[in-house]
Amino acid sequence: MELYDIIFYLIALTVVVSAAIVVGSKNIVRAAYSLLFTFLGVAGIYILLGADFIGVTQLMVYVGGILILLLFGIMLTNKVYSVDIRRENSYIIPSIVIVGIFAAFLIFVMTETNWVTADPTFPNTTVFELGKTLLVHYSIIFEILAIVLLIALIGAATLARNDNKER
Amino acid sequence: MAHVGLTHFLILSAILFSLGIYAIVVRKNAIMVMMGIELVLNSANINFIAFAHFGNYGISGQIVSLVVIILAAAEAAVALAIVLNLFKTYSHINVDEVNKLKE
């Protein structure tokens, strides 16, 4: 499984570096495109973990949907030609200290806990099992998700609508 | 470096989570805060799928992450609508300066 390890470290490096750029970049569009690589890397991680359907869903929803939505948000809320993007961050040093302590604590917990693990299996595809589980054991959640999506779409459309009556 | 196992994935997700939290805390731009939230959700998803893969719990972890992804999509749509409304009202989207509910 040496190839597996190499691929994991490559993808992990991509994810961490691009996420760091997202967090630290002054240019918001660069941050958004760095986020694209984070999403791609996370999709790769999912596929490494044998979850091919989730990986592709990640690609579809995050890259094809949320990222485009974010980019539209950036382009609609910033004057693109005059650089009017609010750049400065607030409370950088205390935040770094607190988040660093938090991260150290998390990593400590993650490494020191004796997780109960089983031998990982790599199914050819998870689609069949996923579909069956989703529609048998989690069918109510599935339906509620559909309704939530519908409500979110209607709500978003209502919020973003131009109210012509006020003018 | 040891053989890649559950811990590696968990550490990766912890780093991603911390970076996301940092972005949420530090950034003023609402869209940057949204990006931070996406990072946090992604790190949570990595955890779910890593446990589903290495643990003995079947496919349920993947289903939870699917739910998270769908909710993230809904959240992004609503958040973008709110951000657009903020921009219409304040002509900026700095979350620390948005302190009035009504004009």
Place this chain on the structure above:
Amino acid sequence: MYDLLTNLLGNQIVAYVIAASLPLIFVLTFVLFAVLAERKVSAHMQDRLGPMRVGWHGIIQTLADMLKLLQKEDIVPEGADRPLFNLAPLLTFLGTYAAFAAIPFAGIYVGSSTAIGIYYITAVSGLVVAGLLLAGWASDNKYSLYGAMRTAAQIVSYEIPTAIAILTMVMVSGTLSLMKISDMQTAHFWNWWILGGPETGIVKFLLIPFMIITFLIYYISSLAEVNRTPFDLPEAESELVSGYHTEYSGMKFAFFFLAEYANMFAVSAIAVTLFLGGFHSPIGYLGHSLGIDWLIPVEQFFWFAFKGTALVFVQMWLRWTLPRVRVDQLMVICWKYLIPYAVVNLIIVGIITLL
């Protein structure tokens, strides 16, 4: 294919690299001919001759153009965001080329044997949108930005009818794997999904009209997804100079060009795989009747390329037939016509398959 290459070379990684670069060779040759074909088809449809001077009837014109593009000065506009400006063509081509990983070219060659091929292809086409939006933004040019915004709006909208049409096919065939879908439509053309597929009896005849509707919906919305006329608003020459790639020149422009033509073939290849029998011959194999085993993959590849190129030709044909639609018409076609038809079609096909 991997196994063959691994056995041949004795190295897994080298085998992967070679297998991954095979579609690139195909794409490059295809683009060389497609660009010339586009110019020739457009010329003859307008009673002209097209390029005639480089080689016999201008046959190596594209090669000359490519050489010219390679030698051109690489200009980056002053106000442009340089790293993002350089990244955009790569991202666009990456999104297009990634789709080729799951397209089965022949019985023995498919880039990735993943079981969720068609879903993967639908997903990676999102990268193209990101690339085009980036190109428009990084150029620091208002026409480019308009073009990019139009591209994003158009592709995101037309992904819905495309996805529903693909969903219809997935529902009928019961698999996401393009290889399995291809294998369902073996040998003769009456097994193609557009003619009811391998179903039998009354179901087959009930399916035919709805399969044709599905095919039309997929084809129309795929035209919009690859920004071809009548949906070429993002690069409308007469209003936006040339949209998102106005500021690009030389090699980077060549990448956009390559991505556009590769995308044309990719959507045609998906249409071929889903509806027109994939790589299977419509009239039976010569290799079977002659008893030559190695001829069969060659024949399969020939039929796949032939069908794909025929659909690309239809795209070109449509380009020189129809005028460009307006933005409001574009949205009306998508939301008021294609999506309702696609959804109704999905429900009807679902009922038929239950019979």
Place this chain on the structure above:
Amino acid sequence: MKKYLKNTWDALWTIFIGMKVTWKHLFIPSVTIQYPDEHRPIPDRARNRLYVNIDDCIGCMQCQRACPVDCIDIKTVKALPTDELGLTSKGTKKALWVTQFNIDFAKCMYCQLCVFPCPTECITMTKVFEFSEYEREKLLYNFSNLTLSEVKEKEENYAKFMEKKAAEKAAAAKAKAAAEAKAKQESEKKDNDNKPSSEEKDS
């Protein structure tokens, strides 16, 4: 609903009709003429490059005056009475050496205004239109058939002639003046003998 379905059907049907038309045109022989290999016939009255038959030119400069962009530049030297210039084809007698007849085709706009005033019809429009050059200087056409040394010779001849003529004239004038003065002197001698020298100086 009926209208909706009809719209859809009309859209598809008209697309197919349009495609039929373009398909037919795919097989219609093209009307293109491959230009450098084949030429379309140029109309008789087309205005293209100018040509000057310098043997007929009498150096009247009317074309230079007619030119709206001043692309014609003519210099002439008067011929000596002893020079034999010959006649133009129309029988007009030439009296000037045309030492320079330059037309700058980088400036010329092919208006044909220079052609009409020419009394001997020596400047004409030809059918040649492909004469692009890499250097702008090469578009300056010189139609004069005199070499530089000849031009110099003519100029010197003329200058000498003029000098000679001036000298002759001066001499003639002097002679005349002298004669007049003499006559005057003679006439004055009769009246007054005081001032003969001042009169001579004045002339």
